[in-house]
Amino acid sequence: MRLRPSAARRVVEDYFLIVREVLPLTIEVLELACIVNEVVNLRYDAIHLAAMALGGVEVVVTYDIDNWRRAARGFRDIADLAGREGFELKISRLVVVTPDELAGKLPRP
Numbered sequence: 001m002r003l004r005p006s007a008a009r010r011v012v013e014d015y016f017l018i019v020r021e022v023l024p025l026t027i028e029v030l031e032l033a034c035i036v037n038e039v040v041n042l043r044y045d046a047i048h049l050a051a052m053a054l055g056g057v058e059v060v061v062t063y064d065i066d067n068w069r070r071a072a073r074g075f076r077d078i079a080d081l082a083g084r085e086g087f088e089l090k091i092s093r094l095v096v097v098t099p100d101e102l103a104g105k106l107p108r109p
Helices: 005-018 027-040 045-055 065-073 077-082
Strands: 059-061 095-097
Touching: 005 027, 027 045, 027 077, 045 059, 045 065, 045 077, 065 077, 065 095
Parallel strands: 059 095
Antiparallel strands: none
């Protein structure tokens, strides 16, 4: 799927209408990202998933649906291994949507 920058920009603008907090990058996030990669090999996106899981964000908006849906299918295994290693995740599932699926569903200012 080809990335449409204008659609991605609209989603980001809409996102910041409802969310004003950016998740921190911490040692805990990086350690959890290593677990994510062991289970589903998301590469650099493992950091994003780790920050989301620790920050309580269960929905990712992306055009990279193949990798993220693989992560969603493997999320239970990620959560199980993370729990055994002492991590306390704040989400119990991962929801993946594309910007096109989301477009028009958020209120405009």
